[in-house]
Every structure is written in C-alpha cells, then in structure tokens.
Amino acid sequence: xxxxxxxxxxxxxxxxxxxxxxxxxAFRDINPVAPVHILVIPxxxxxxxxxxDDKHLSLLPDIFKAIKEIAEKENISESGYRVITNSGKHxxxxxxxxxxxxxxxxxxxKLRCK
Ligand code: AMP
Numbered sequence: 001x002x003x004x005x006x007x008x009x010x011x012x013x014x015x016x017x018x019x020x021x022x023x024x025x026a027f028r029d030i031n032p033v034a035p036v037h038i039l040v041i042p043x044x045x046x047x048x049x050x051x052x053d054d055k056h057l058s059l060l061p062d063i064f065k066a067i068k069e070i071a072e073k074e075n076i077s078e079s080g081y082r083v084i085t086n087s088g089k090h091x092x093x094x095x096x097x098x099x100x101x102x103x104x105x106x107x108x109x110k111l112r113c114k
Pocket of ligand 1: 004085
C-alpha cells in the first residue's frame with residue numbers, strides 16, 4: 001500500500017519520531033503550524049475515524065495515553081494544547097492514514113484546525 005504514514009511507521013522514510021511503542025508512533029509534522037505540532041498514528045493502517053472497526057477502536061486508549069505522555073514530555077501539559085483529527089475531504093484530510101494532530105506551545109485560538 002502506498003501510504004506515507006505506513007512508510008514512516010515502518011521506518012522506510014525518515015521522520016522526527018518523539019514516541020513509539022508496539023502499536024503507536026508519533027512524529028513531528030513536516031509543516032508545523034504551531035511551535036509543537038506532532039502527529040500520533042496507529043502503526044496499523046486505517047484511513048480515518050470513519051473506517052475504525054472494533055480492532056482499531058481498541059487502539060484508541062493507547063493513542064490517548066501516547067498523547068498525554070507526549071504533552072508532558074513537550075512541556076505543554078499545563079499550558080494546554082489541541083488534539084485534532086481530520087476525516088475525509090470536507091474534514092480537510094490530506095493523508096489517509098488515521099492521525100491525531102497535537103498542537104501547542106502557544107495559544108492556538110479557536111479556529112485553527114491544523
Ligand atoms: P491532514 O490534513 O489532517 O491529513 O494532515 C496531514 C499532515 O501530515 C499535514 O499537517 C502534513 O504537514 C503532514 N505530513 C505530510 N507528510 C509528512 C511527513 N513525511 N512527515 C511528517 N508530517 C507529514
């Protein structure tokens with residue numbers, strides 16, 4: 001499958017990895033829109049929230065545990081941050097491998113969606 005985030009998860013292309021375990025990997029966004037902009041993905045491919053089946057749904061606690069730990073490591077747990085997932089064309093999704101943006105390090109404001 002020609003998926004750029006699968007390639008990052010498989011270390012076929014380089015990325016700035018900030019967190020990794022058996023199921024989840026997180027790396028810095030290549031085009032950051034905030035001082036801290038990290039993408040958290042399940043290693044196993046699924047397109048978006050809309051394609052989550054029972055197996056993928058069971059990964060969500062691991063993803064949110066990763067988000068919390070990354071926020072602590074990046075020193076944004078107290079100042080705060082935004083978690084976003086875009087789904088489909090109208091949701092502004094560009095990479096069709098489920099991912100959660102973590103945005104922080106400054107006041108993100110209400111309208112910035114990624
Ligand atoms: P979305 O619009 O929600 O699908 O977000 C996709 C994000 O992936 C964008 O913010 C891109 O900047 C980011 N992105 C695309 N390719 C890479 C890459 N090779 N490494 C890190 N981030 C990437």
